[in-house]
Amino acid sequence: MIVVHHLNNSRSQRVLWLLEELGVPYEIQRYQRDTRTMLAPPELKQVHPLGKSPVITDGGRTVAESGLIIEYLVERYGDGKLAPPAGSEDRLRFRYWMHYAEGSAMPPLLLKLVFDRIEDGPMPFFIRPVARAIARQVKQSFITPQLQLHLDYLEAELGRSEWFVGNEFSAADIQLSFPLEAAAMRGGLDQSRPRLYDFLQKIHSRPAYRKALERGGRYDFGPKEALIYRLP
Known part of the structure; x- marks a missing residue:
């Protein structure tokens, strides 16, 4: 079992x-x-x-x-x-998304979580202004642009097919669900990216x-x- x-x-x-x-x-x-x-x-x-x-x-x-x-x-x-079948082009694409989800999509989301906590969390009053200024600068100059880059990329990829590997739902969509749900929660993903927003609605309605x-x-x-x- x-x-x-x-x-x-x-x-x-x-x-x-x-x-x-x-x-x-x-x-x-x-x-x-x-x-x-x-x-x-x-x-x-x-x-x-x-x-x-x-x-x-x-x-x-x-x-x-x-x-x-x-x-x-x-x-x-x-x-x-x-x-997809082993050895096919779609299988290679499937494996790409399996690695991309954690290797590329999640790092900026994790960085945003960490720097949000630095900016908003408790700390000694004498270092608070400096720490919060650094956190805001890192988010503005690096983290937010990276999040936008990845969301734009994923939005465009869903313009190629109904699901990430093609027109059939696959386990790659399951793997990508967590970074996209995290992006909707704290990374700026909303209805301004209609394909990604629709993707979340579709997976959330699946009986499984x-x-x-x-x-x-x-x-x-x-x-x-x-x-x-x-x-x-």
Whole structure:
């Protein structure tokens, strides 16, 4: 049985979604973030030395990293679903998006989160003006332009086809869901980019996505109506 070591409000939500799309049975082992630091609890280090989510166990095998987990599950349990045929041009494009999501799209979003916290967080009064001025300058000169660059790129790519790899929904769309949801939450993605906005509406309406929300619990990056699924 596959076990998803699931951290609330994290990338592991898309692993649950993938498993629902594939119709593969799985169990959830839940972990809660520290309410002060928002970091994963130390118990996750008993599963993988880095102590981060997502991680799955499948029999005696432990698999970490979102892209690898998704590729592993599609190849082992997909039976040809949610990925283009091996060796095709679309398969190369599929693999590109699997790496792009975490390697290129997420870094500026993470930087924005860090510098937002520097700008808005508590600190000694005598360094507050300098720290906040530096944070604003870094965001204005580097982070915001990078976010705009990537959102423009992704918007244009969806002009080529209905989904990111073509006209068929694939696991690459699942992999890209988290950076796009994070961008909608804190990175400036809104209806001014209609293709990306429509992409989010489409994935949020999928039955498997909804089922994953029911099972996964609290997920602040999802649709606003997902409040009804959140656990106390």
